[in-house]
Amino acid sequence: MGNWVNKEPPPPMVLVPPLFDFPPLAARTRMLESSYNLLFGKLALKCLFEDYFEEARHFSTRIMLKPIDDPHVDLIATVSCPVDYKPEEKIVGNALFRWQSDLDDSHTFMDLFVSNSDRILQMRSSAYYPKYGLGAFGIFPLLLKKRVSSEDYGVLGLRYGSGNLSFGATFMPLSLKDECPKSAWLVSKMGRLTAGVQYEPEYGIKDGAKYKNLRNWSCAIGYGVGSSSPLSPSFNFGLELNKSSQFIASFYQHVVVQRRVKNPLEEDEIVGITNYIDFGFELKTRVDDAKISNDIPESTLQVAASWQANKNLLLKGKVGPLSSTVSLAFKSWWKPSFTFNISGAYSRLIVMD
Structure with missing residues (x-):
């Protein structure tokens, strides 16, 4: 008589889809920016507030x-133009050719x-x-x-960076009328x-007057929890005094959650999928005299959120004082891959007395 071997069923599994854009395109050029402009959750908020939100009644396409x-x-290559194109309007087209030394390091x-x-x-x-x-x-602008x-x-720049410290400066070597540093x-x-x-x-x-003028200085402090990996949750809260004229409070949170699924296209042992949820807000309030800088609004607040349901679908929305926008993006992971998104905006008219 033979021995009957009872084969155990495979353990339940949870799918972990890749992020839509990781690293984001904005992170590929972070070494050209001041670290001050990227930390305190600023880079994550920039991607949350801007990516996949197109201008109303405009069409744009990007090919990589x-x-x-x-x-x-x-x-x-990127091409953008109004949907109701008129001959006097211009179709904007540009192309970016990039060489990177190390595939795993975008800094050089x-x-x-x-x-x-x-x-x-x-x-x-x-x-x-x-x-x-x-x-x-x-x-270096070569042709203008x-x-x-x-x-x-x-513009030239020098920088030093480690896990706990970053400092640097930028200069304009071919311009003699401006004082250093930029x-x-x-x-x-x-x-x-x-x-x-x-x-x-x-x-x-004068140089001495510029250093003493508080409107030439900005300072910020932030509190952050979590790792830099997108597969782990993170939390960032920041306070900034921008040029002694504007106070900025910002918050960003990245949440990784799991939900149960029953997909007939997947194997029976697939019982769940990982979702990524991002939420952020930014409050800007004017703190100086309106007569000094008229280009700064009194106060503005914008809130945004995104939900990546799987590797193919991303839903985003943001609300501001003048408009609200919703965007739905679809991404295929074939070769070649492509991304399609559509966004709709609702504008509010504010009448000033």
């Missing part, structure tokens, strides 16, 4: 090409940006050495219709607290 023979390079790269509007041709480059924490970067500002002649920043992390200060001289004539 990456050759199989050389994955170190890629090309992103060079790219060329071409557009049918200003800036017509621009080169950007960054080199970062993680062993020493030192880096250098530059932005007209050079008006000092930045049109190029900007400088210092950010330090102590446990879950992050504090930073940034100097951007815009007010004052």
